[in-house]
Amino acid sequence: MRRNRHAKIVATVGPASSSPEMLHRLFLAGVDTFRLNFSHGAQDDHARVHAAIRALERETGRPIGILQDLQGPKIRLGPLAGGRREVAAGESLRFVLTPTDAVPDAIPLPHPEIFAAVAPGQDLLIDDGRVRVRVTGLTGDSIEAEVIIGGTLSDRKGVNLPGTLLAVSPLTPKDRADLAFGLELGVDWVALSFVQTPADVLKARALIGDRAGLMTKIEKPQALERIEDIIRLSDAVMVARGDLGVEIPHEDVPGRQKELIRSCRLAVKPVIVATQMLDSMVSAPTPTRAEASDVATAIYDGADAVMLSAESATGRFPVETVAMMARIIHRTETHKLYRSLITASDPGEEETPPHAVAAASAHLADAVGAAALVAYTLSGTTAARVARRRPEVPILALTPDRGIARRLCLLWGAHSVQAAEVETYEAMVEGAIAHAVEEGFARPGDRVVIAAGIPFAVAGTTNNIRIAQVPSA
Known part of the structure; x- marks a missing residue:
């Protein structure tokens, strides 16, 4: 089951979308990763949704990502006299x-x-x-x-409190309990709220380890002051424009969004743009033109994913909203200016050999008109390095790790497949061709470009490129 777009869609699950039937409809409409917002709902409610998503995954035969979003230390007034x-x-x-x-x-x-x-x-x-x-x-x-x-x-x-650094941990006792619960369930990503410093990310990493990807939400101006270190320590980043737009001037948000997308692309970390993207569709069947332009801007900027919040969690038109977002992404990516804008925003070459090899594979795939670029990836790094170049050809990410296949549901352009681990060069080529045909990317006579790391089963060693041709029938 292939999407006709590169950028991914994240949708928040809530009362309007938590039934197995609605989750199935949302997935068919275009959701790649489902967000469980632990600011609302009981743990048992989230467990039921998690089980329903995993059942949907088995039914469709496609990896589906699950993002646990922790509430964080929300500062609130106490009860007022008279309310x-x-x-x-x-x-x-x-x-x-x-x-x-x-x-x-x-x-x-x-x-x-x-x-x-x-x-x-x-x-x-x-x-x-x-x-x-x-x-x-x-x-x-x-x-x-x-x-x-x-x-x-x-x-x-x-x-x-804009501009005020608070001596508060990003992980409250509730967050710690929710995190332990989510990791036990088997969520694929954990989003950390109200991060202020790199130390906040390190505290969360100590608890999460490698059991899930760590996503840092950028919603405090203090985080922007140490953003390069925070991105480096994170596995992914969310541009959480809601609280960020409260604490910094509204007119600064668009520029900050572009900076964050570029920095994440340079660091080879997936980046989500979130908050009020199609907000009017909470109660209306169509978005405003400004909202459609907002989604398109994130796509032109090169974001890996865009996210729906209340639109899919509590709105009246969750399926229509997802379908609308998918159409906006598709039309943006097929617009005549898209490729030139994506190329213009290229963050430049990295000097490390693995990045250079991945970049070369992306350029080669485009140059020879390959049907697909097959990335063998143990940790997801090879696929992310290839995606950083934003190639025109689709990326088929093959990994033996089911959890990595699910995490790659956030990565730009990646169609992830859990595949058996290869042990020989010949098996790598044969497997790449077989999966490219099976997943509908290639036909007899087509070329595929293969990027991998050798020796196999060693994470992060992108060092080999191969052009292979699908045998004629």
Whole structure:
């Protein structure tokens, strides 16, 4: 079962999409990886969805990726008296760590790390920036602030502190319990929320090891300051534009998105663009033209995948939304300007021999008009190095590891297949030809280019290219 596009689709599972029947429809519509959002739902609910996806995988005979997205240390207001409160610009407010009867109108903010880090002149953004207040003074357990942009405060609304480094772990006790649960289930990717420093990534890596790919969500300006190190330590990156767009100016988000995509491509790490891509389709059967352009921009920039959140989790038209995203990707990738824009954004040659060999295989496949570029890959690295060049021909990624085949469902252009491990050069060539024909990429007389590492079964050693021809019938 082949997709008619290179970029992948990630869809969030929720009440609108969690039934086995709906998961099947979404997969047929174009979903490559399903996201389980652990900010919502019970563990048992996620376990049922996981089991349904694995049953769908067996039914279709195709690898399907599963991404576990951890909630992270979300900063929220405590419960307010009456549940809500209107505040006006110029009004003075007091935030307290622990509510007391002595200050009945104080706003609870039960996060000691904020009181330890915030300073006068810094802003607090509440409810995704709908309300903005500026700190004017503070004591050990209270913060005085002036309302800059008024609005409605209500229970448990999120609080963002742009420019403030908080001494908080990206893994809360809930996250640790959810992570252990997800790894036991066998998720393929774990997304780490609210990363601030490279040390945050290392902490998660110590818990995950190699049992799943580690995806870092970029949603804090502090992460942008150490982004090269964070990307290097991650297996993949998500440009989480929701919280990022709250903490940095809106006008800076498009440029940051392009920078992150380019940096990830240079580092040979898959990158997802996420948040509100087709948001109007939560309640409407078609997107706005601006949303269609937003998806297309990510594809022109060279993103490996684009993601749906509420659109597929709680929206009225989940299947239609996935189908629309698939059509936008296909039309963008077949547009006459796509190839020139992708080539112009090429991050340049890497000096290491494995990267050079992978790049040469991609160029060779395009030059000889190959039906497919077959990448033998144990860890996924060879396929990722080939995909970095964004070749015109499809990439058939063969791996003996089922988990790697599933992770490759996020990689640009990769059609992954779990295949038996090869031990000889002749078996490599024969296997490449057989799978290219079986998967519908090649016919008798077609050429295929094969990229592999020799000796076999050694991860990361991309050092061999072979042109082979499918025998005539």
